Amino acid sequence: MRLQPEMKRYTRRLLVTMTLYAIALIGANMWFRHAPPSGPLAYLVAILPALPIMGVFVVIGRLLVEMRDEYVRMLLVRQSLIxxxxxxxxxxxxxxxxxxxxxxxxxxxxxxVLWFGGLGLGGCFNALTEWRTRA
Incomplete structure (x- = not known):
């Protein structure tokens, strides 16, 4: 099955943001462990890992906007609401x-973390409803 162009863009964007998250998280942890910053710099470094996670929400929002299949968009919206x-x-x-x-x-x-776990629950709910409507 071929991925739709919007899903390819979503996957690429998600890969970039999660890579940035891993780099920021490891970097901030190492920085605080070995040479803790102080003052405003400490706040900036502590917030760095949160920025790519915020980007993930933007990536998901862009997918919802770019999704051409309205039924799949509805499933994604329901999954996000769950x-x-x-x-x-x-x-x-x-x-x-x-x-x-x-x-x-x-x-x-x-x-x-709970929200991302809830996405999994929402995906399971969507799969269950799909299965029930086909049966």
Missing amino acids: ATGFALSVSTAWGFLEGFGLVEHTQGYWTT
């Missing part, structure tokens, strides 16, 4: 548990 609902629900529940002193504090970036 991911968003999942990540926000778990983060909200955790926040209340944390607020009442029942669980330890967790780093905020885990919400993004």
Whole structure:
């Protein structure tokens, strides 16, 4: 099966942003471990790994805009909505548990990890619905 041009662009963009993420994450960790920066530079270095992740959201948004097949676009939108609902629900529940002193504090970036996990759940939901409609 041949990839549509917009999927090829998405894959290429995602590869670039994830490569930049790996470089920024490893670089920031090494920098803080061996010669920790201070002042405003420390904030800049600490935020560097977040920038490519922000880029991933832009890449996904561009795919949704460029997608020519409206049915596939709807599946991607539904998958993203499931991911968003999942990540926000778990983060909200955790926040209340944390607020009442029942669980330890967790780093905020885990919400993004939950969102990407939610994309997987959304993909499974889409596959299940596709399977049910064909049966």
